Amino acid sequence: MIIWLSLLMTLLFGQSDQLSVEEIIVAMDNNLNAKSRIMKSKMIVKGRRSTRTIESKNWVVGANKAFTEYLSPPREAGTKMLKLDDKLWTYSPQTDRVIQISGHMLRQSVMGSDMSYNDMMEDRPIQDLYNATLEGSVNMNGRKHWILYLEAKIDGLSYPKRRSWIDVEYLLPMKEELYAKSGKLLKTAAMDGVKKIQDRWFPSRFLYKDELKRNSKGTEWVIEDISFDMNIPSNRFTKAMLRK
Amino acid sequence: MLLKIAIKNLLGARLRTILNVFVTSFSFFIILLMSGMYDGMLQHAKNVTIDTEIAGGAYWHPNYDPLDPMSFEDSHSLIPNKIQSLIDKKDAFPVLVNQVSIYPGGRIMPAILKGIPPNQDIVKMPSTSLNSYKDGTIPVLIGKGMAQSTKLNVGDSFTIRWLDINRTFDANEGTVVHIMDTENFKIDMGHIWIPLNIAQSMFAMQDQATYVTYKKNLKEIADNTDWLHRDVDFLVKDMEAIIEADKPSVQVMFIILLSLAAMGIFNAQVLSIFRRGREIGTLMALGMTRLRVVALFTLEGGLNAILSAFATLIVFGPFLWYFSMSGIPLPIDYTEMGLIMAKRLIPVYSAGLIFSTMILVSIIVLIVSYLPSRKISQMKPTDALRGKAIT
Numbered sequence: 001m002i003i004w005l006s007l008l009m010t011l012l013f014g015q016s017d018q019l020s021v022e023e024i025i026v027a028m029d030n031n032l033n034a035k036s037r038i039m040k041s042k043m044i045v046k047g048r049r050s051t052r053t054i055e056s057k058n059w060v061v062g063a064n065k066a067f068t069e070y071l072s073p074p075r076e077a078g079t080k081m082l083k084l085d086d087k088l089w090t091y092s093p094q095t096d097r098v099i100q101i102s103g104h105m106l107r108q109s110v111m112g113s114d115m116s117y118n119d120m121m122e123d124r125p126i127q128d129l130y131n132a133t134l135e136g137s138v139n140m141n142g143r144k145h146w147i148l149y150l151e152a153k154i155d156g157l158s159y160p161k162r163r164s165w166i167d168v169e170y171l172l173p174m175k176e177e178l179y180a181k182s183g184k185l186l187k188t189a190a191m192d193g194v195k196k197i198q199d200r201w202f203p204s205r206f207l208y209k210d211e212l213k214r215n216s217k218g219t220e221w222v223i224e225d226i227s228f229d230m231n232i233p234s235n236r237f238t239k240a241m242l243r244k
Numbered sequence: 245m246l247l248k249i250a251i252k253n254l255l256g257a258r259l260r261t262i263l264n265v266f267v268t269s270f271s272f273f274i275i276l277l278m279s280g281m282y283d284g285m286l287q288h289a290k291n292v293t294i295d296t297e298i299a300g301g302a303y304w305h306p307n308y309d310p311l312d313p314m315s316f317e318d319s320h321s322l323i324p325n326k327i328q329s330l331i332d333k334k335d336a337f338p339v340l341v342n343q344v345s346i347y348p349g350g351r352i353m354p355a356i357l358k359g360i361p362p363n364q365d366i367v368k369m370p371s372t373s374l375n376s377y378k379d380g381t382i383p384v385l386i387g388k389g390m391a392q393s394t395k396l397n398v399g400d401s402f403t404i405r406w407l408d409i410n411r412t413f414d415a416n417e418g419t420v421v422h423i424m425d426t427e428n429f430k431i432d433m434g435h436i437w438i439p440l441n442i443a444q445s446m447f448a449m450q451d452q453a454t455y456v457t458y459k460k461n462l463k464e465i466a467d468n469t470d471w472l473h474r475d476v477d478f479l480v481k482d483m484e485a486i487i488e489a490d491k492p493s494v495q496v497m498f499i500i501l502l503s504l505a506a507m508g509i510f511n512a513q514v515l516s517i518f519r520r521g522r523e524i525g526t527l528m529a530l531g532m533t534r535l536r537v538v539a540l541f542t543l544e545g546g547l548n549a550i551l552s553a554f555a556t557l558i559v560f561g562p563f564l565w566y567f568s569m570s571g572i573p574l575p576i577d578y579t580e581m582g583l584i585m586a587k588r589l590i591p592v593y594s595a596g597l598i599f600s601t602m603i604l605v606s607i608i609v610l611i612v613s614y615l616p617s618r619k620i621s622q623m624k625p626t627d628a629l630r631g632k633a634i635t
Contacts, residue, residue: 155410158413180415214347
């Protein structure tokens, strides 16, 4: 019955605005992912009593290589992170040591934010990870959005279910709900400040929130500067760069 | 003969003897009490740990390290057949361990989740309380310490978030069904206990376990798998190490007390030799060899130790007995410091402890009695008779 209903929904809404669900997902992936990108961003971690701002510079190639260097505050400056496939290393100048983050540590929050290392690492294209179903459309902030329900098609994803509100024009998930296997809402993500950058729509601000935490104000991630499809030397993604 | 003279001399010295004996017996008492307290502490910690946690011993998954929570997610597998047969005979029970995040009152906290068969009766834990709750949420048993740090009460619900075997997030509500009052912080602080079958289905680890605890007085089974046998001695090692690490500070106090007693006796001996020159000369003139005179004075000192032992028994014995019966109330709760300690600490005086303390005190007293007496061997009887003592 559920399968029939979802098929009916897909038939009813899936072809709207001349895009199928798969095409929406591909378009969304194309907007969010690039061959490479270099960006400067700041993460604003809103705690109960205080707010911390952490600035960083990121170099990303595809979905498997990423290098982050933290620029401020002074306590975090010089901390670096390297992601190669499913491995993550961090370097802390205070200890002058490179540590591989693995196993349970990947579930820990990054710099006290509402994002875990796992969240940071899972940036593969959605079309490779989830099966999507169009649930309908809704108007949010005066703009039309499609509601997509995504279910994992592979094992080992942090969030096996998610619901995305895709802006019809920007083809970006302006709001997302990330669910546990049981269906419990774990996190929400929202984006705004969409700008046209190098022929693609890209948000300049993300807001992540751990929904299990009461009174959580979430973590803001503001993109200050971003450029796509740049040439990044391959030595950027080596462990030697962590100590430089 | 010598003993008779020594006793007469000791009794004749009156106040000096009383003071020496009192100081020595007080040292005796403090050493016995403090050592008894440490032995009592260790004994209590062992008993509590055995009763509530380790029973006869355990078989661990080879990757399991209770001190390294990071090891938990790789420390589970199907239970080897021979160990499983112990579980089937109800001689053992399996426990599945994993790390989770809990959200009591909306705050995130890391916790160690342990799945335990509710009907086990091998360790003294109120695990049967996990049977009593059936409202769709996960029944949770926590300790008093954990309840305090999480501000949870019986009936309170909170979210538990975990990663299953495929590293996929899952979450559900847990409800506190019972708060156990246990002295064993190792099953309390940072721990939440749930039924084993629920834990196995949560983590998608059907029939798997991290360790298996078996009954007391069972022999180790010859197991061919890589699961590790851990006996009681191994499992209480950390406890012994904590108590051993605390001993040096008390040993300093023992040294000070013994030094005080030894100084009193040493002082009395030096004074005796100085003041009892004529007596020494007379004894020598009457034919007593120097060696026997030295022996007499050493014996006098040594008798202090024996009198002290009796004085300890008579004067301090009732205190020692009282403490061993009703315990010594402790002013603070040591469980928060990571020690298993009773609210009233009951000292344990073993025969070995009493004997070794007596030997130690006696040897020290004999040494400090002999050292000044050696000077007698340098005295001339004529000088001694004239009252000329060696200075």
